Amino acid sequence: MGSGQTLATVSLGKGEKLVFNPDKDYLKYLSRSEAELTQLFESNAGITAKVIYKGAMIIRAAEEKGMDTSGWRRKYPGFYDFLRRVAYGSVLPGVYEFQGRLRQAVSMLPLTDQKRLVNGEAVSVLLADGDVRKILPADMEPAMVRQVFHIGRIRAIQEQQVFLDEEKLRGLKKVRVNHEDSVVVNRKLGVVIVNGPNVKLTQKDLLDLAQRLTK
Numbered sequence: 001m002g003s004g005q006t007l008a009t010v011s012l013g014k015g016e017k018l019v020f021n022p023d024k025d026y027l028k029y030l031s032r033s034e035a036e037l038t039q040l041f042e043s044n045a046g047i048t049a050k051v052i053y054k055g056a057m058i059i060r061a062a063e064e065k066g067m068d069t070s071g072w073r074r075k076y077p078g079f080y081d082f083l084r085r086v087a088y089g090s091v092l093p094g095v096y097e098f099q100g101r102l103r104q105a106v107s108m109l110p111l112t113d114q115k116r117l118v119n120g121e122a123v124s125v126l127l128a129d130g131d132v133r134k135i136l137p138a139d140m141e142p143a144m145v146r147q148v149f150h151i152g153r154i155r156a157i158q159e160q161q162v163f164l165d166e167e168k169l170r171g172l173k174k175v176r177v178n179h180e181d182s183v184v185v186n187r188k189l190g191v192v193i194v195n196g197p198n199v200k201l202t203q204k205d206l207l208d209l210a211q212r213l214t215k
Contacts, residue, residue, distance in 0.1 A: 047096060047097075048097075049092075049093040049094040049096070049097065049118075050093075052082075052083065052086060052093035052094075052096050053086065053093040055083050056083045056084070056086035056087035056093065057087065059072070059080070059083050059084055059087050060084075060087035060088065063087075082096060082107070085107065089111075090107075090111075091107045091114065092111065092114045092115060092118055094114075094118035095107050095114055095117075095118060097118075098137060098138060099138075100142075101142060101145050101146070102137055102138070102140065102145050102149075105145055105149035106118075106137065106149070108151060108152045109149075109152060109153065109154065110152075113153075113154060117137050120136065122134035122135055122136050122137075123135060123136075123137060123140075123148055123154060124157060125140070125144055125147070125148055125160070126147070126157050126160040126161055126164065128164070132157055146163075147160050147163050147164065147167075148160065165212060168208065168212075169212075
């Protein structure tokens with residue numbers, strides 16, 4: 001943009017307002033040193049585990065005193081519920097620093113696993129080419145999160161292979177006209193069962209199915 005124009009004025013309550021003008025406001029920081037910029041960034045880099053824990057302890061104390069905290073819950077529904085889980089010991093505060101589906105997945109793990117991941121331990125991930133690589137949870141793509149984490153636990157490599165196989169099977173290109181049209185790989189019998197006259201398989205699909213029979 002580079003226009004230096006005000007994009008929005010945001011109310012902060014109690015008569016205070018924030019003028020949102022990023023193309024101009026960043027200029028006042030250009031003269032700061034790298035160390036100063038790092039300190040400023042870290043002091044404003046979102047919610048820390050320390051702040052989460054403090055909020056959780058406040059919630060627990062309030063509930064212990066019999067306070068009505070329904071207003072807090074209405075104002076911050078998801079955040080309040082997370083803090084409450086921290087308050088009662090089922091989730092570590094550092095888990096909040098993960099994002100989206102990853103945060104939800106990690107929060108359901110046992111505390112021992114949560115601690116390892118919050119402390120920066122990488123997880124073994126089976127890649128599409130068959131290699132196994134250690135990857136930090138925060139660096140995982142959404143598909144990897146679904147592959148690695150199941151309800152309340154981390155999948156072993158063998159379980160991840162089963163998950164990937166099932167994903168590939170669901171991804172087979174086929175045309176369904178009725179519920180009887182389907183493709184099933186039966187490793188026990190060593191056969192591929194094609195049901196219905198409207199299933200279309202390419203040469204690549206057939207090779208993929210044949211490989212699965214031998215795995």
